[in-house]
Amino acid sequence: MRQFWYFFKNGIVGENPVLRLMIGICSVLAVSVKVENCLAMGAAVIFVLTCSSMVISSMRKIIPNQVRIPIFIVVISTFTTIVDLVMKAYLPPLSKAMGIFIPLIVVNCIIMARAEAFASKRPILPSIADALGMGVGYTLVITAIGVVRELFGYGSLLSVRIFPENYQNMMFMILPPGAFLLIGVYIGLLNHFSRRKSK
Amino acid sequence: MNTGLFDIFKIVISAAFIENILLARYIGLCPYIGMSTNIANSIGMGMAVAFVMVLSSIVTWTLWNYIFVPLHLEYLRIMAFILVIAVLVQLVEVLLKKNVPNLYRAMGIYLPLITTNCAILAVTFLGVDYNYNLLQVVVYSISVAFGFTIAMILLAGIREKLRYAKVPSFYKGYPMAFIVTSLLAIAFIGFKGLVK
Numbered sequence: 194m195r196q197f198w199y200f201f202k203n204g205i206v207g208e209n210p211v212l213r214l215m216i217g218i219c220s221v222l223a224v225s226v227k228v229e230n231c232l233a234m235g236a237a238v239i240f241v242l243t244c245s246s247m248v249i250s251s252m253r254k255i256i257p258n259q260v261r262i263p264i265f266i267v268v269i270s271t272f273t274t275i276v277d278l279v280m281k282a283y284l285p286p287l288s289k290a291m292g293i294f295i296p297l298i299v300v301n302c303i304i305m306a307r308a309e310a311f312a313s314k315r316p317i318l319p320s321i322a323d324a325l326g327m328g329v330g331y332t333l334v335i336t337a338i339g340v341v342r343e344l345f346g347y348g349s350l351l352s353v354r355i356f357p358e359n360y361q362n363m364m365f366m367i368l369p370p371g372a373f374l375l376i377g378v379y380i381g382l383l384n385h386f387s388r389r390k391s392k
Numbered sequence: 393m394n395t396g397l398f399d400i401f402k403i404v405i406s407a408a409f410i411e412n413i414l415l416a417r418y419i420g421l422c423p424y425i426g427m428s429t430n431i432a433n434s435i436g437m438g439m440a441v442a443f444v445m446v447l448s449s450i451v452t453w454t455l456w457n458y459i460f461v462p463l464h465l466e467y468l469r470i471m472a473f474i475l476v477i478a479v480l481v482q483l484v485e486v487l488l489k490k491n492v493p494n495l496y497r498a499m500g501i502y503l504p505l506i507t508t509n510c511a512i513l514a515v516t517f518l519g520v521d522y523n524y525n526l527l528q529v530v531v532y533s534i535s536v537a538f539g540f541t542i543a544m545i546l547l548a549g550i551r552e553k554l555r556y557a558k559v560p561s562f563y564k565g566y567p568m569a570f571i572v573t574s575l576l577a578i579a580f581i582g583f584k585g586l587v588k
Contacts, residue, residue: 215422215425215426215566216422217422218418218421218422218425219418219419219420219421219422219510222418222421223417223418223419262478263475263478263479266474266475266478267471267475270470270471270474270475271471273470274467274468274470274471277470278467293419293514293517293518293521296469296470296513296517297419297510297513297514299470299513300474300509300510300513301510302422368577368581369415369416369418369574369577369581370574370575370577370578370581371574372418372574373570373571373573373574373577374570374571374574376570377563377566377567377568377569377570377571377573377574378567378571380566380567380570381560381562381563381567381568382562384562384563384567385562388562
């Protein structure tokens with residue numbers, strides 16, 4: 194159980210996939226215009242990541258080493274297809290808002306990287322812990338970016354108005370430059386604080 | 393669908409500049425941030441991306457229109473396209489190694505990275521979603537790759553100069569690259585409204 198928490202926390206702080214390992218950035222920037230999109234994207238990534246880690250880790254002894262990458266791809270794309278179809282059926286507005294980024298979960302480097310580096314070498318329980326940790330770490334970062342972008346870009350949070358009516362929306366935050374700037378600032382701040390802590 | 397010269401021109405401008413895949417659509421950022429440390433690398437990566445992008449969008453377009461749609465297998469799209477791309481990349485790698493060793497040396501190391509490059513998969517999806525015909529798909533993928541390469545070269549050029557700039561130590565490297573990208577993206581917003 195201790196080990197479980199260790200791997201779980203590792204994904205959130207120590208090796209946060211977005212801010213530390215620099216993977217899976219595309220969807221973070223594209224979807225984080227509104228907080229509700231961020232939460233949905235986070236849930237989708239956690240689902241795909243956990244299920245595929247579970248399957249890959251349980252099959253790790255049968256998968257031949259030479260063809261492991263195509264097999265990972267098939268497993269990951271199966272779960273991505275499930276998410277894509279479910280979202281299209283039950284949450285059509287959300288699925289429309291995220292557009293091409295739901296099918297693109299399949300090439301989200303986080304999932305492939307965790308399958309290759311972790312799930313294909315360890316037993317099921319640590320793999321699940323790692324996948325959950327990575328997924329939650331991803332969701333936290335994407336939500337942190339989404340909160341700032343929605344607050345300043347639309348003056349609201351989760352579609353609830355926060356700023357007064359006459360607040361002029363800051364277009365910069367909704368457009369791509371705002372996203373790039375925010376993630377740059379976040380990575381820099383994380384570097385700063387973690388360096389100060391280690392001193 | 394009528395494919396006049398003007399339509400082709402519109403596709404080129406909007407794919408390469410207005411909807412630049414990196415700076416306006418946020419697709420394919422991993423190699424963009426990771427590989428753009430110098431100009432030579434960026435050109436190599438851009439070439440490799442262009443090559444695979446054009447090939448894979450032709451193959452997936454053909455498969456989609458002649459196999460998937462007639463057989464009503466649309467729900468298999470994600471899995472089929474990503475597998476086609478993975479197989480194609482492997483094939484290209486083997487063929488280049490054997491037949492064109494010079495080209496392989498120039499872009500060989502970038503090829504394996506391309507399988508999980510979201511830009512390739514995104515272009516194959518978008519080409520199908522926009523209902524383009526074959527000629528338009530080819531033009532579209534070439535211009536997307538062109539826009540990708542331009543954005544990479546721009547960032548690489550700035551990063552080469554940034555090495556001599558005084559940047560706070562915790563902003564060195566990736567954070568600064570993102571902030572520069574943000575400025576580049578502002579510049580690319582200027583292209584909006586160029587083509588109606």
